[in-house]
Amino acid sequence: MMEHVNVAVIGIGNMGSAHAACIAENKIKNMSLAAVCDVSEKRLMAFSEKYPAVKRYKNYDELLNDQICDSVIIAVPHPLHAETAIKAFKHGLNVMLEKPADISVSKVKKLNQAAENSGKVFSIMFNQRTNPLFAKAREIVRSGQLGELKRTVWTITNWFRTQSYYDSGDWRATWSGEGGGVLLNQAPHNLDLWQWICGMPESVTAFCDVAKYHQIEVEDDATIFTRYKNGATGVFMTSTGEYPGTNRLEISGELGKIVLESGVLKWHKLKKSISEVIKESEQGFAQIDCDYVEIRQDKPEIAHMGILQNFVNAVLYGEELISPGIDGINELTLSNAAYLSEWQANRSVSLPFDDKTYDEMLEKKAHHSHSYGNHSKVNDKMSYLSRWQVRW
Amino acid sequence: MMEHVNVAVIGIGNMGSAHAACIAENKIKNMSLAAVCDVSEKRLMAFSEKYPAVKRYKNYDELLNDQICDSVIIAVPHPLHAETAIKAFKHGLNVMLEKPADISVSKVKKLNQAAENSGKVFSIMFNQRTNPLFAKAREIVRSGQLGELKRTVWTITNWFRTQSYYDSGDWRATWSGEGGGVLLNQAPHNLDLWQWICGMPESVTAFCDVAKYHQIEVEDDATIFTRYKNGATGVFMTSTGEYPGTNRLEISGELGKIVLESGVLKWHKLKKSISEVIKESEQGFAQIDCDYVEIRQDKPEIAHMGILQNFVNAVLYGEELISPGIDGINELTLSNAAYLSEWQANRSVSLPFDDKTYDEMLEKKAHHSHSYGNHSKVNDKMSYLSRWQVRW
Numbered sequence: 062m063m064e065h066v067n068v069a070v071i072g073i074g075n076m077g078s079a080h081a082a083c084i085a086e087n088k089i090k091n092m093s094l095a096a097v098c099d100v101s102e103k104r105l106m107a108f109s110e111k112y113p114a115v116k117r118y119k120n121y122d123e124l125l126n127d128q129i130c131d132s133v134i135i136a137v138p139h140p141l142h143a144e145t146a147i148k149a150f151k152h153g154l155n156v157m158l159e160k161p162a163d164i165s166v167s168k169v170k171k172l173n174q175a176a177e178n179s180g181k182v183f184s185i186m187f188n189q190r191t192n193p194l195f196a197k198a199r200e201i202v203r204s205g206q207l208g209e210l211k212r213t214v215w216t217i218t219n220w221f222r223t224q225s226y227y228d229s230g231d232w233r234a235t236w237s238g239e240g241g242g243v244l245l246n247q248a249p250h251n252l253d254l255w256q257w258i259c260g261m262p263e264s265v266t267a268f269c270d271v272a273k274y275h276q277i278e279v280e281d282d283a284t285i286f287t288r289y290k291n292g293a294t295g296v297f298m299t300s301t302g303e304y305p306g307t308n309r310l311e312i313s314g315e316l317g318k319i320v321l322e323s324g325v326l327k328w329h330k331l332k333k334s335i336s337e338v339i340k341e342s343e344q345g346f347a348q349i350d351c352d353y354v355e356i357r358q359d360k361p362e363i364a365h366m367g368i369l370q371n372f373v374n375a376v377l378y379g380e381e382l383i384s385p386g387i388d389g390i391n392e393l394t395l396s397n398a399a400y401l402s403e404w405q406a407n408r409s410v411s412l413p414f415d416d417k418t419y420d421e422m423l424e425k426k427a428h429h430s431h432s433y434g435n436h437s438k439v440n441d442k443m444s445y446l447s448r449w450q451v452r453w
Numbered sequence: 454m455m456e457h458v459n460v461a462v463i464g465i466g467n468m469g470s471a472h473a474a475c476i477a478e479n480k481i482k483n484m485s486l487a488a489v490c491d492v493s494e495k496r497l498m499a500f501s502e503k504y505p506a507v508k509r510y511k512n513y514d515e516l517l518n519d520q521i522c523d524s525v526i527i528a529v530p531h532p533l534h535a536e537t538a539i540k541a542f543k544h545g546l547n548v549m550l551e552k553p554a555d556i557s558v559s560k561v562k563k564l565n566q567a568a569e570n571s572g573k574v575f576s577i578m579f580n581q582r583t584n585p586l587f588a589k590a591r592e593i594v595r596s597g598q599l600g601e602l603k604r605t606v607w608t609i610t611n612w613f614r615t616q617s618y619y620d621s622g623d624w625r626a627t628w629s630g631e632g633g634g635v636l637l638n639q640a641p642h643n644l645d646l647w648q649w650i651c652g653m654p655e656s657v658t659a660f661c662d663v664a665k666y667h668q669i670e671v672e673d674d675a676t677i678f679t680r681y682k683n684g685a686t687g688v689f690m691t692s693t694g695e696y697p698g699t700n701r702l703e704i705s706g707e708l709g710k711i712v713l714e715s716g717v718l719k720w721h722k723l724k725k726s727i728s729e730v731i732k733e734s735e736q737g738f739a740q741i742d743c744d745y746v747e748i749r750q751d752k753p754e755i756a757h758m759g760i761l762q763n764f765v766n767a768v769l770y771g772e773e774l775i776s777p778g779i780d781g782i783n784e785l786t787l788s789n790a791a792y793l794s795e796w797q798a799n800r801s802v803s804l805p806f807d808d809k810t811y812d813e814m815l816e817k818k819a820h821h822s823h824s825y826g827n828h829s830k831v832n833d834k835m836s837y838l839s840r841w842q843v844r845w
Contacts, residue, residue, distance in 0.1 A: 211695055212674075214608055216703065223730060226737030266658075266799065268678060268686065274731060282604075284686055286660060286676060294660065294676055296688055303603055303705050304727050304741050307712075311608065313695050320699075335696050338615060339666060345618030349696050407658065409799060 066155075066373045069096040069130040071121045071145060073104050074230075076159055076186075077136030079445045080365065085112045088366060092373045095130040121145065125152045132182075132376060134369075135159060138232050139240050143168040146386075150179035157372045158185045161249045162389030164240025165423055166397050167416035169390045176386055183386030184372045189250045190257060190384050191367040192451045193358050194326045198312065198319055199258045201328065208315025208334055210293040213259050217299045219306030219452055220247040227277050234277035236423065237430035242279030244269070244396040248299045250449060252392035253384075255297060259312060261391055262287035262295060266409045267399035274302025278430060285399050288409075297395075308453050317351060324453045326356040364450050458547075458765045461488040461522040463513045463537060465496050466622075468551055468578075469528030471837045472757065477504045480758060484765045487522040513537065517544045524574075524768060526761075527551060530624050531632050535560040538778075542571035549764045550577045553641045554781025556632025557815055558789050559808035561782045568778055575778030576764045581642045582649060582776050583759040584843045585750050586718045590704065590711055591650045593720065600707025600726055602685040605651050609691045611698030611844055612639040619669050626669035628815065629822035634671030636661070636788040640691045642841060644784035645776075647689060651704060653783055654679035654687060658801045659791035666694025670822060677791050680801075689787075700845050709743060716845045718748040756842050 070081040077099070084094040096116035099105050105117045118124040125148060132155040135145050143163040146156045156176070162169040162185060176183040189195060201207055220243060232238025239245055244252070265287055269280035281302050287295035300306070309322040315336060317329040332350040363370070367383070374380035397419055398410045404422050462473040469491070476486040488508035491497050497509045510516040517540060524547040527537050535555040538548045548568070554561040554577060568575040581587060593599055612635060624630025631637055636644070657679055661672035673694050679687035692698070701714040707728060709721040724742040755762070759775070766772035789811055790802040796814050 212610070212690065212692070214606075214690065216606060218604070218705065221727075221739070223734040223737055223739050224732055225735050229737060266660075268658075268680075270684065270686075273684060274728070282686070284678060284688060286678065288660075292662065292665060294662075294674070294690075296676060296690065298604065298606065298686075298688065300604070302727065302731065303710070304723060304730075305710065305721050305743060307703060307705075307710070311699060313610065313699075318695070318697065318699070329697050331696060335613075335694065336666070338696070339694065340616055342615040343617050345615055345621060347613070347615050351697060407801065 063131070063377055064091065066092045066132050066376050067095045067130045068092055068132045068134055069098060069124055070094065070134045070136065071098045071124070072135060072137035073097050073099045073108055074136065076448075077134065078104070078108060079448065080134050080136065080369065081108065081115070082111070083366065083369070083445055085115060089369045089373060091377060092369065096124055098124045122148070125149065125154070131155060132157065138238060139164050139245065140237070143172040146172055147175040150175045150181055153179065153181065155182040155372070155376050156184070156386065157369065158183070158386055158389065160186050160253070160389065161245060161393050161396070162386070163393070164245065165416070165420050166390060166394050167420050169393055170416070173387045173390060182372065182375045182382070184368065184375065184382050185384050185386045185389040186365065186368055187250060187253045187384040187388070188364045188368050188449060189254055189451050191364055192362040193360055194321055194324070194356065195254050195258065195451070197326055197356055198310070198321055201319055202258050202312060202314070206330070207312060207317060207319060209291055210259060210289060210312065210314050212293060212313045213255070213295045213311065215251060215255055215297045215310045216307045217248065217251045217297070218303040219308050220299060220301045221304045221306055222275070222301040224275055227275050234275070234279050235430040236279060236426035239279065240423065241396060241400060242271070242277065242281050243299050243301050244280065244283050244399055247301060248283075249392050249396070251299065252297070252395045253388065255295070256391045256395065257388070259295065260289065261394070261412065262289045264288045264409045264411045265395060265398035265402055266407060267402040268407055269399060269403040274300075283399060285395070308451070322453065324358060328354045328356065330354065362450050364446060365448065366446070455523070455769055456483065458484045458524050458768050459487045459522045460484055460524045460526055461490060461516055462486065462526045462528065463490045463516070464527060464529035465489050465491045465500055466528065468840075469526065470496070470500060471840065472526050472528060472761065473500065473507070474503070475758065475761070475837055477507060481761045481765060483769060484761065488516055490516045514540070517541065517546070523547060524549065530630060531556050531637065532629070535564040538564055539567040542567045542573055545571065545573065547574040547764070547768050548576070548778065549761065550575070550778055550781065552578050552645070552781065553637060553785050553788070554778070555785070556637065557808070557812055558782060558786055559812050561785055562808070565779045565782060574764065574767045574774070576760065576767065576774050577776050577778045577781040578757065578760055579642060579645045579776040579780070580756045580760050580841060581646055581754075581843050583756055584754040585752055586713055586716070586748065587646050587650065587843070589718055589748055590702070590713055593711055594650050594704060594706070598722070599704060599709060599711060601683055602651060602681060602704065602706050604685060604705045605647070605687045605703065607643060607647055607689045607702045608699045609640065609643045609689070610695040611700050612691060612693045613696045613698055614667070614693040616667055619667050626667070626671050627822040628671060628818035631671065632815065633788060633792060634663070634669065634673050635691050635693050636672065636675050636791055639693060640675075641784050641788070643691065644689070644787045645780065647687070648783045648787065649780070651687065652681065653786070653804065654681045656680045656801045656803045657787060657790035657794055658799060659794040660799055661791060661795040666692075675791060677787070700843070714845065716750060720746045720748065722746065754842050757837065757840065
């Protein structure tokens with residue numbers, strides 16, 4: 062029986078280098094860093110200065126062929142996610158993939174098939190799933206304690222970014238390099254949590270505003286309207302151009318509502334179902350008895366380290382994945398559908414949509430991609446732990 | 454110079470009878486009740502039992518011809534608002550009109566023209582404008598203290614109603630009797646405040662759900678997406694089928710944001726404009742210095758009585774109207790446009806829209822109107838003061 066996960070990190074840019082450092086410093090139990098791989102000699106040398114014992118690769122095919130690891134963490138640019146992961150599965154490796162799964166659903170379908178064929182462990186870095194309040198919200202909704210869904214509204218506009226952020230890499234905020242804007246880079250965390258808690262809708266209508274606040278070629282502001290199977294509605298709003306922004310998720314159902322904001326889950330639990338009161342009350346303006354509970358975070362958000370540890374435990378002991386890789390297709394379906402709606406005069410897009418149409422339209426966009434970047438040095442000293450944790 | 458307003462109330466159903474009682478009991482300074490008018494003998498007799506000195510009319514033409522008043526309060530069914538008010542103006546009377554202005558914009562255009570031609574005082578009962586927090590929000594936005602508008606989101610889902618409410622009158626929740634559902638009956642207060650604070654958008658896209666929670670022929674749930682001239686976006690959500698519901702208005706601009714909820718106005722005031730920081734900061738994930746202020750209601754919401762007193766003072770002393778009658782067209786434009794969008798496959802409707810198309814489509818809907826009502830006695834003992842005040 063395996064007692065240790067030996068991992069290589071493919072792509073050591075912003076996120077990959079942080080994951081690699083964390084593992085090199087033995088912060089993940091039973092995981093060690095066998096190698097790092099990057100196309101950039103500069104990045105490899107910078108990493109080597111700090112961690113000279115770790116092997117370096119410029120080409121990930123060589124890495125895979127050398128058979129020096131049982132697992133890989135993939136943190137390459139979005140459009141290379143699926144193909145890199147598929148190759149890893151074909152080499153019999155377990156895969157920990159950075160989000161999003163890729164930039165188009167068609168590619169992720171192939172990825173999920175390859176993962177299934179391999180029988181290997183496949184996890185994706187939706188680290189915000191480790192936030193106890195979102196996990197609690199999911200439990201409340203999925204267990205039926207909120208009754209049938211009526212409406213869900215997420216205002217998640219605290220993803221503020223400056224122009225220098227976008228200028229810090231050619232690939233950033235381009236159709237070819239990232240496959241989209243705020244919906245593809247920042248909001249995937251929230252889109253994933255949204256579907257994780259409320260389930261997938263049946264249709265998506267979206268209003269995506271390109272270059273509204275920044276000099277970029279993709280959207281930095283979006284409003285999405287969703288419709289669920291039972292007729293319930295959803296609204297999701299996000300932006301990198303607002304400040305201080307808001308992070309507020311409301312879910313309303315037959316038996317009350319929950320609101321997550323400011324680090325608190327506020328729960329109104331009705332003692333009778335709304336439809337019963339609508340039918341039976343003789344009062345036109347009836348009130349419904351209800352309990353009110355406030356739930357605060359009782360344990361830390363274990364974030365990236367929690368997801369990495371869970372991945373290790375899944376490989377070694379078969380622990381259930383917090384964020385299974387195959388789930389990555391869901392939030393990407395939402396953002397792809399949002400673009401499709403925007404590109405087709407904001408019409409409603411039914412799920413599943415036609416992959417081929419999407420890929421053709423994205424290809425046209427990507428064909429005209431160009432970088433506005435002046436590649437300024439962005440001066441960000443964000444700790445590993447604080448990266449993309451839930452911010453209220 | 455006039456020293457007293459002598460008013461007749463036309464229509465003494467729910468609201469009209471409450472206004473009439475308030476005036477009969479001398480609660481409005483310098484206003485006295487000359488007469489009440491209603492098609493229902495039963496309602497007239499019920500009123501007379503309590504206030505025997507007040508003259509009664511079954512026909513408002515007779516009332517107008519008798520010249521016993523200088524002003525009228527009109528609280529007849531929505532589809533009769535404009536024609537009744539136009540007749541009153543033609544008789545040289547001042548008009549206090551219940552909301553909404555009528556059910557279709559084309560009729561309200563004629564009404565506004567008649568009001569202008571008459572030179573008389575014309576007010577409309579948007580009593581929530583007297584809430585100090587909404588007035589403060591308007592001041593902050595209109596004075597430019599929030600900078601250019603980016604996004605506004607109003608979740609106003611605390612208009613819960615039971616089936617017995619809808620069954621309490623044939624006209625309720627029908628296309629012919631009310632001209633719409635929650636957007637025409639409950640939400641006009643909020644739609645008016647929204648445009649009063651943020652201004653009118655350039656386009657409206659809407660998703661209106663008919664009979665989602667009640668046995669009615671109109672919508673009891675709606676989500677509206679608006680687009681403003683500068684590209685800013687808005688979302689407005691309302692329902693009579695949720696509980697406990699939410700009343701939360703967020704407005705985000707170049708210089709911060711305000712949130713109104715739970716009876717508090719929360720104001721983040723940035724020390725630098727967002728666009729300046731986006732352009733100039735070398736930090737990718739910059740923070741912006743900001744002051745935070747919470748404003749609580751420092752005086753009561755004077756509500757209907759405040760609007761009536763303001764009407765009197767406008768007639769007698771030329772006081773500026775809090776809620777000028779001609780403003781009624783704005784919120785009605787929003788709800789009419791929302792229906793037009795819903796009826797045309799949720800397409801975006803540009804403002805101003807084509808009245809004729811709207812009237813034809815509404816006429817078709819109204820032609821098939823029928824009441825589901827069993828005319829149960831609704832048992833509501835709501836005080837005059839508490840009616841349709843802002844509820845948080």
